[in-house]
Amino acid sequence: DADVTQTPRNRITKTGKRIMLECSQTKGHDRMYWYRQDPGLGLRLIYYSFDVKDINKGEISDGYSVSRQAQAKFSLSLESAIPNQTALYFCATSDVRGIGSSYNEQFFGPGTRLTVL
Amino acid sequence: DQQVKQNSPSLSVQEGRISILNCDYTNSMFDYFLWYKKYPAEGPTFLISISSIKDKNEDGRFTVFLNKSAKHLSLHIVPSQPGDSAVYFCASGAGSYQLTFGKGTKLSVIP
Numbered sequence: 766d767a768d769v770t771q772t773p774r775n776r777i778t779k780t781g782k783r784i785m786l787e788c789s790q791t792k793g794h795d796r797m798y799w800y801r802q803d804p805g806l807g808l809r810l811i812y813y814s815f816d817v818k819d820i821n822k823g824e825i826s827d828g829y830s831v832s833r834q835a836q837a838k839f840s841l842s843l844e845s846a847i848p849n850q851t852a853l854y855f856c857a858t859s860d861v862r863g864i865g866s867s868y869n870e871q872f873f874g875p876g877t878r879l880t881v882l
Numbered sequence: 883d884q885q886v887k888q889n890s891p892s893l894s895v896q897e898g899r900i901s902i903l904n905c906d907y908t909n910s911m912f913d914y915f916l917w918y919k920k921y922p923a924e925g926p927t928f929l930i931s932i933s934s935i936k937d938k939n940e941d942g943r944f945t946v947f948l949n950k951s952a953k954h955l956s957l958h959i960v961p962s963q964p965g966d967s968a969v970y971f972c973a974s975g976a977g978s979y980q981l982t983f984g985k986g987t988k989l990s991v992i993p
Contacts, residue, residue: 808973
């Protein structure tokens, strides 16, 4: 079974609709992240959470909200979807490590392809 | 302001030859660097990393070189194989949380 799972894998929605993307992990990591990928723009951080009570905005949080329901679950919501939120969305997790190999290595889910019409 | 730059959107290499992917960064506070590989319809997977206290890290066919004075790192793949064809992302971090990613380089290894 995959360590980091995302649902749904694909979603088509209309402008103005509320949509939630879900992420679950079995790695036991405290830290979870949401990124979006746009063609030619790489990965940009939306929100991150260090534990259930610690949620922080990333580079591009406007138009998004998140909920950390448990250590293993981190959801991303678009309250009122707009076409420029069409993108590939990735959830990631990480453990806390010291300096050295694999420092802050993040483990990614398979992604959700979201299309807003 | 783009803090991590991968200036080559794509690279084609013959099977068996060396692939060299480059990455430049501007933030002198970055103290660790990672490379990720991404296949279509999959999430990025960690490949190799290096901390700022080193200038080289090797793992099998993959070697990452760090030149701190030039704020430049590179990933060498030797020998390149068709299965290495993917998008490669360079990522950098300072402290223990955020990673800043480059835009990626699409590597095509030609049989």
